[in-house]
Amino acid sequence: MASRLLDHVRELCALPGPPGREGLVRDRIAGILAPAADILRSDAFGNLIARHSAVDTAPHVLIECHMDEVGLVVNTVEPGGAVRFDKVGLVADAAFPGQAFDLLTGDGALHRAVVNIRAGHLQALGGQEHPTTREMWLDLGGLDGEGVRALGIGPGTPGVFHSPFEEMAGGAWKSKAVDNRAGCALCIEAFLSSLALADRLRLSVAFCVQEELGARGASVLSASFTAGGQAPDLAIVIDTVGAEGPEGVADAMGARLGGGPVLRRYDFSPGSRLGHVPPDEMVDWVRRTADSAGVPLQEDAYVGTFTDAATLSRSLPGGLPAAVLNLPRRNAHSPSEIFSESDLDALAALIGALLRTAAEGDYPRLGKDYKES
Numbered sequence: 001m002a003s004r005l006l007d008h009v010r011e012l013c014a015l016p017g018p019p020g021r022e023g024l025v026r027d028r029i030a031g032i033l034a035p036a037a038d039i040l041r042s043d044a045f046g047n048l049i050a051r052h053s054a055v056d057t058a059p060h061v062l063i064e065c066h067m068d069e070v071g072l073v074v075n076t077v078e079p080g081g082a083v084r085f086d087k088v089g090l091v092a093d094a095a096f097p098g099q100a101f102d103l104l105t106g107d108g109a110l111h112r113a114v115v116n117i118r119a120g121h122l123q124a125l126g127g128q129e130h131p132t133t134r135e136m137w138l139d140l141g142g143l144d145g146e147g148v149r150a151l152g153i154g155p156g157t158p159g160v161f162h163s164p165f166e167e168m169a170g171g172a173w174k175s176k177a178v179d180n181r182a183g184c185a186l187c188i189e190a191f192l193s194s195l196a197l198a199d200r201l202r203l204s205v206a207f208c209v210q211e212e213l214g215a216r217g218a219s220v221l222s223a224s225f226t227a228g229g230q231a232p233d234l235a236i237v238i239d240t241v242g243a244e245g246p247e248g249v250a251d252a253m254g255a256r257l258g259g260g261p262v263l264r265r266y267d268f269s270p271g272s273r274l275g276h277v278p279p280d281e282m283v284d285w286v287r288r289t290a291d292s293a294g295v296p297l298q299e300d301a302y303v304g305t306f307t308d309a310a311t312l313s314r315s316l317p318g319g320l321p322a323a324v325l326n327l328p329r330r331n332a333h334s335p336s337e338i339f340s341e342s343d344l345d346a347l348a349a350l351i352g353a354l355l356r357t358a359a360e361g362d363y364p365r366l367g368k369d370y371k372e373s
Helices: 004-013 023-033 120-126 145-150 178-193 222-226 280-293 341-359
Strands: 039-042 048-051 060-066 071-077 083-088 100-104 110-115 158-161 172-175 202-208 234-242 262-269 274-276 298-303 322-330 337-340
Touching: 004 023, 004 172, 004 178, 004 341, 023 039, 023 048, 023 178, 023 202, 060 178, 060 341, 071 100, 071 145, 172 178, 178 202, 178 234, 178 322, 178 337, 178 341, 234 341, 262 280, 280 322, 280 341, 322 341, 337 341
Parallel strands: 060 202, 060 234, 234 322, 262 298
Antiparallel strands: 039 048, 048 202, 071 083, 071 158, 100 110, 100 158, 172 337, 262 274, 262 322, 322 337
């Protein structure tokens, strides 16, 4: 029987949630959390914040994830019906040809389209091609440009991969949007499972928007806390990371499927200038908590990517100490991201252990007054 956690991953992966259009995902998460949350609201940017009430002296921990997923955005509808597009997020050009997409129009409808790929027979005449998205187009079937526009499809219309959630061999699962609906499901599970700690721990969970466009939602999250009382003492950011292929296939940054959650030690994305280096105290806290809980822990340093920690950690005056825990998955930013159920369960166990240690008063307290005697 599937666990509650896995059921939530499955349900959330099925929903479309491109950057700026995360409403369906947000509303479903709010529906799940409403019975358990003392505070549940979204801000003007679209972030969703849930909180347990507790005495002001209790430690305040923030767990954060993002709701959006990679995909595409329409830029032109040609008279003949070809729909031109650009990438949304860090997606390889090779992930697009022949793939099905759901285009999300303003009325909430989904319209199936397929990325055109030039026939292999024709490619063979001049050698195998390696087209970029500038040379691709979306095919909606037998519609001309006027018919496509009549559906509400035009510049700015977003699209997400169409790919079902399916079980694979060896305890693995595949779907689109594992990044970061798995993180959303883990945050839901942490919130629901920590109700027993409510008298000793002030827990906030934030589901942020537009991470794939530069961690934009997390950058404004601080206003939700300065307006709502005590700011967090620390943050745990939950995301996913590319994992290596089978033994002997090195195509990522060392993280392995089935090896447990991945503690991020360093990241930086040169193109966006976004990155994060966790404080040593946060690293040590996660390490010893994982060891005490018997949870396997991998570590990585990843140049070429970022997480919401890049902006969340500097969103409060004086900064917010943050650690990033990632779920390893293969085929990153594609329609078929693969993850291991054992890694999902291990990450849930680690988050729960971190919350329990914080409730007991064992958590990093950063900042120092050098004038104190």
